[in-house]
Amino acid sequence: MKLVSYRGPGDAIRVGAVAQGRLIDLTGFVAGLQIPAERAARLAVRGLEPPAGGMLRLLYAGADALQAAGRVVAAAAGDGTLERCPTLDQMTLLAPIPRPGKIVAVGRNYADHAKETGVDPFEKPRIIAKLASSVAGPGATVRRPVGVEKMDFEAELAVVIGEFASGVSRARALDAVAGYTVLNDLSAREFQFDVAPPQTTFAKSMDGFCPMGPWLVTRDEIPDPQALEVSCHVNGTRMQHGQTADMIFSVARLIEYVSQYMTLEPGDVLATGTPAGVGAFRKPPVWLAPGDRVRVEVTRVGALETLIE
Numbered sequence: 001m002k003l004v005s006y007r008g009p010g011d012a013i014r015v016g017a018v019a020q021g022r023l024i025d026l027t028g029f030v031a032g033l034q035i036p037a038e039r040a041a042r043l044a045v046r047g048l049e050p051p052a053g054g055m056l057r058l059l060y061a062g063a064d065a066l067q068a069a070g071r072v073v074a075a076a077a078g079d080g081t082l083e084r085c086p087t088l089d090q091m092t093l094l095a096p097i098p099r100p101g102k103i104v105a106v107g108r109n110y111a112d113h114a115k116e117t118g119v120d121p122f123e124k125p126r127i128i129a130k131l132a133s134s135v136a137g138p139g140a141t142v143r144r145p146v147g148v149e150k151m152d153f154e155a156e157l158a159v160v161i162g163e164f165a166s167g168v169s170r171a172r173a174l175d176a177v178a179g180y181t182v183l184n185d186l187s188a189r190e191f192q193f194d195v196a197p198p199q200t201t202f203a204k205s206m207d208g209f210c211p212m213g214p215w216l217v218t219r220d221e222i223p224d225p226q227a228l229e230v231s232c233h234v235n236g237t238r239m240q241h242g243q244t245a246d247m248i249f250s251v252a253r254l255i256e257y258v259s260q261y262m263t264l265e266p267g268d269v270l271a272t273g274t275p276a277g278v279g280a281f282r283k284p285p286v287w288l289a290p291g292d293r294v295r296v297e298v299t300r301v302g303a304l305e306t307l308i309e
């Protein structure tokens with residue numbers, strides 16, 4: 001199932017599913033979902049309410065709710081409802097999770113990319129924060145901030161968490177995954193590489209620097225996240241192309257590692273690193289400039305386009 005957040009009539013933010021190029025509105029269905037008591041209790045101790053609606057409520061409602069949503073979509077396809085749904089191009093998609101609780105990114109997680117940076121691969125994952133306010137939707141225009149000249153792209157498979165995951169084993173780690181999406185880990189390299197100490201979080205968290213989408217593909221459609229191809233094109237020229245099989249730390253290993261130290265929560269996003277070919281390490285370097293179109297694609301997941309201005 002492909003789940004989307006989108007802007008509906010009257011600018012209301014809605015959640016839906018895409019089937020046969022059409023968009024089924026699940027907003028009412030999701031608003032009516034029960035949040036499991038154990039999950040509500042986890043929030044309550046911190047003074048938090050469950051999300052009232054949208055993709056986050058669907059994820060907080062748990063795996064059973066995702067299966068129920070799948071049945072709604074199947075029924076719509078079976079009884080003719082789907083044919084009356086709007087086509088995808090009539091709607092403006094947003095990032096599947098417009099405001100995740102956190103985005104945990106991983107640095108130099110592909111052997112070929114580690115090699116191009118000129119350092120030995122890390123023995124443990126290098127964890128980087130990408131602040132949630134940097135999220136942008138599919139097709140969004142992202143402004144290159146004034147004073148940034150080394151804006152760079154990083155094509156990544158993003159993992160969307162569906163459980164409260166704390167201290168999970170590698171063997172059970174993928175059970176915590178709700179699904180996958182595509183992410184462009186945009187970075188202002190002068191703040192990452194040209195200053196001491198590096199300001200990596202700042203470099204990767206500027207407004208719009210986390211395009212995500214176009215949808216969340218549920219885990220049942222991707223049995224092996226280490227069997228995907230990740231690529232990036234800038235203005236139609238291929239800049240990156242890698243295999244998730246070449247990750248140094250697999251998705252399962254990353255979840256095991258991160259959850260040993262911090263609880264992953266429903267709707268959290270794990271950006272799993274980028275293959276070789278980013279602009280910073282090309283000779284000569286290639287920087288994104290206003291007017292550039294960046295297309296990041298992950299096989300079986302989708303393609304994410306961003307316009308730089």
Ligand code: MG
Nearest residue numbers: 154185273274
């Ligand atoms: Mg990255």
